[in-house]
Amino acid sequence: MKQLREQVLEANLEVVRRGLVLYTFGNVSGISRDDNLVVIKPSGVPYERMKADDLVVTDLEGKVVWGELRPSSDLDTHIHLYKAFPEIGGVVHTHSEYAVAWAQAGRPIPALGTTHADYFYGPVPVTRELTADEIKNDYVRATGVAIAEAFGNRDPMEVPAALVAGHGPFAWGRTPDDAVHNAVVLEAVARMAMYTFSLQPNAQGVSQALLDRHYFRKHGAAATYGQSEK
Amino acid sequence: MKQLREQVLEANLEVVRRGLVLYTFGNVSGISRDDNLVVIKPSGVPYERMKADDLVVTDLEGKVVWGELRPSSDLDTHIHLYKAFPEIGGVVHTHSEYAVAWAQAGRPIPALGTTHADYFYGPVPVTRELTADEIKNDYVRATGVAIAEAFGNRDPMEVPAALVAGHGPFAWGRTPDDAVHNAVVLEAVARMAMYTFSLQPNAQGVSQALLDRHYFRKHGAAATYGQSEK
């Protein structure tokens, strides 16, 4: 788990370098699917003095199995996402400001252009609001449940992010680092989408053909972007 | 008072590092409740050459009891807040641009999401406009009076900030450092709220249940965020 702790630490620090968080907001986790163990940021520890050994290891019931500190208060959302989305290896939650604005507005982010289509194969969904009961009794896990519900049968790897209504974005990926990369692009996409609606309130978004072209240029067996790995 | 002067200096410099002020705008103070003495930034001195010994110590009538320089021209607002809100230990005033925009618009900032709810238990109020008489005769103190009025019987620690109509934000906290932390989050919240209304002009804000859940997660006896102190 030492290597995963290093990766998760690095991914947490990358979130800061990319300007997605303020103070101790935000958290990144990673999972070892072999061990069914999750590594997550500790709660409320300043990023500038966080070390790999401060990260917390828990099982899939949220029990701490390694580490001195209390895990992020969002742990149960992360765990639910790992259970609901078996393909993912990393989860990130931020309060990045433009994605939060869409979440607060309760609007999904439509695919308005090719930057979006390069990463998200369709709108980034926004969850339903949680009920008062869910909020009182099982808030953090219910957040994960609402995200999974928003996907239904859609493949969560095709749109690796969601907006929690009135709260903010979660993003994910094959690794913690991937998850952060998606969160960074999500924020850029959210910003450009807001600007676009300011210029064109009836913006309709890209055609299915363009969405397909760009998404599958970067994803799937026929991807052509980047250098082929040798 | 030397330690408080150092704290207040540091809090003033933090306001600069966080990008909340331009030139010599803004000011932070702290109070020693034991001594009934206030430490405040001097008026119009550039932050980059401000030293702890440049800070001014006054009593609660605004009389300088230590220091060579003239205190911030906003001193009487700070003093009134210390009198009206006995729990607070630090006050900060900035012209941070998004909070100013809400103040200039004369609109309170509603609790549109959980970032807000983590820090402010309800809308951040905007004061009434001052009368011409108040402005002419007792402007600076009247600003503090209007802030206190905007709270009525509400607990000023539950919403540790206010917008002075046509002017800008004041924030406070248990310490000068806390006050600045709240001012930084206020600016982020103001920015995200403006973006949200641009996307959704009828945004309604979070439910009481969500407001409770987030606020009391970080505040009060049952708080669960961060590491328990040992």
Add this chain to the structure above:
Amino acid sequence: MKQLREQVLEANLEVVRRGLVLYTFGNVSGISRDDNLVVIKPSGVPYERMKADDLVVTDLEGKVVWGELRPSSDLDTHIHLYKAFPEIGGVVHTHSEYAVAWAQAGRPIPALGTTHADYFYGPVPVTRELTADEIKNDYVRATGVAIAEAFGNRDPMEVPAALVAGHGPFAWGRTPDDAVHNAVVLEAVARMAMYTFSLQPNAQGVSQALLDRHYFRKHGAAATYGQSEK
């Protein structure tokens, strides 16, 4: 004139540090009233390799009396302002983006708050559009004429800036450094005013009493801001 060249160089560099210009856009000048000589930035020279000796000295007819380089293409506007406004000692022109937006919108910036009132005693005016004849025959000087016209009998030191319609801001002050300081605050005021109208399309601005209180707190015989000079 060596000292003035140093001051004008420094003021030009400050414009860059404050983020008001891109590439070689923008220019600052200063005047020696004793000699009736103007020092101005050369045209199209990158700021990062500009030296005091690159600055150009001209008389009030725009004739170069010292220096190897061609003066800023906006020279005649500067000269007209020095003639029309005898109290000023420095002029700056930028394409700072929010002030440009107001200029392009053809709207004066109303006094919406105390940041504005601390520096500008009333709206920042926008010029009329120039006629096709003026543009063809005497464009640069006519720009200065239109600015002076926009002031009529108002004191240009009370509102030390104007927006040239479809173009951008000019600001001025007692010294080149003062002029730049006013240009920096103008940009902040322009930004906050745009945000304010986004939140409140019918924003009315500050009362006369508040405008008086703030403006005369920093200006005139009864000013109380800052440290008294000894």
Add this chain to the structure above:
Amino acid sequence: MKQLREQVLEANLEVVRRGLVLYTFGNVSGISRDDNLVVIKPSGVPYERMKADDLVVTDLEGKVVWGELRPSSDLDTHIHLYKAFPEIGGVVHTHSEYAVAWAQAGRPIPALGTTHADYFYGPVPVTRELTADEIKNDYVRATGVAIAEAFGNRDPMEVPAALVAGHGPFAWGRTPDDAVHNAVVLEAVARMAMYTFSLQPNAQGVSQALLDRHYFRKHGAAATYGQSEK
């Protein structure tokens, strides 16, 4: 070609320094008209470790004639622009956020002020949408075709940029460095134009006289801006 590879590398890095790209987005190319060879950024290589030898040289059919890496996936658009616009020596594509917003909104950027007029002699056009057939069969080249179509008989050196609908900006110039300079100004112009419409939804833009005055001040035989070359 070594010198051109160095120039194209430098132009790619300038795009990063100017904040126009995220991750490996964006690409700059240059052409040697003598050799009919194009130098372009490799696909998906991080800017921070790109070296001149990583750049790819292709002929005008897109065949790699030098280099180990796969060329930018946008290569065929660049090549089409070099064929359609014989005067140009460099092309740049970015996802700079304000230009993208206009592209996503499907709106050309009108000439609202003199910053625009200094660089673009009229509106920056937006292409028609590509057909589903074009997108499926010959997407990258068709993007170049649509850009050339948007110019018709207009001189592409007079408006050295276009917005691809639902995608983002392409810019060009006499050299790769020029192309990037134009892309940087385009982004500033796009940003100021968005602000302007927020303040004035019916903004009409500059007169023909002002457009002429500013454009020809910087371009053509009678240009007066900058230092004459000796």
